[in-house]
Amino acid sequence: MIRPYSKEDRTELEDFLVKQRTFAMLNGQSIQAFRDENVADFAEDGTVSLIIRADGRIVAIAELLKRHPVDGSLWLGLFVVDETLHGTGLAQTLYEQVEEEYMRPYQTVFRLGVLPNNLRARRFWERNGYVYEKDSTTNKDVRVHVLKKQLIRPE
Structure with missing residues (x-):
């Protein structure tokens, strides 16, 4: 079940976040810094923060910026699936649901940033139709590969 984040979910x-040690390590953060930064981001206005549950617990989270102020595209700022569920196919199923319900209705161009050392994530996004666009740095001064997906809408 996917639904928007609320304060009651904090x-x-x-x-959930303190259990995602691999993602925190890839970000070069302590688990506490990773948790605190993402909890703060989820509380910010201007993004759509999603909680994804299965069997009564959070199994994934996603955060979207529906219209980037510079390029106008939708950015998937965060997509984290519980690391104990990696390799099960759940990430694929959840991403497809997020794209269908929360991304496609708003935009035809999607972008996201992948850490250069996260090859597994890069392969995942490429299987989902994303292609390399450029290197960039985030607003937190982290270097990323920007990947882009362009939908073709029937005329």
Whole structure:
């Protein structure tokens, strides 16, 4: 079940984030810094923060910026699936749902940033139709590969 984040989810979101040690390591952050930064981001206005549950617990989170102020595209700022569920196919299923319900209705161009050392994530996004566009740095001064997906709408 996918639904927007609410303040009532905060404690459970914190618990989910501290278990994502691999993602925090790839970001070069302590688990506490990773948790605190993402909890703060989820509380910000201007993005759509999503909680994804299965069997009564958070199994994934996503955060979207529906219209980037510079390029006008939709950015998937964060997509984290519980690392204990990697390799199960769940990430694919959840991404397809997020794209269908929360991305396609708003834009035809999607972008995201992948850490250069996260080859597994890069392969995942490329299987989902994303292609390399350029190197860039985030607003937090982290170097990323920007990947882009262009939908073709029937006329």
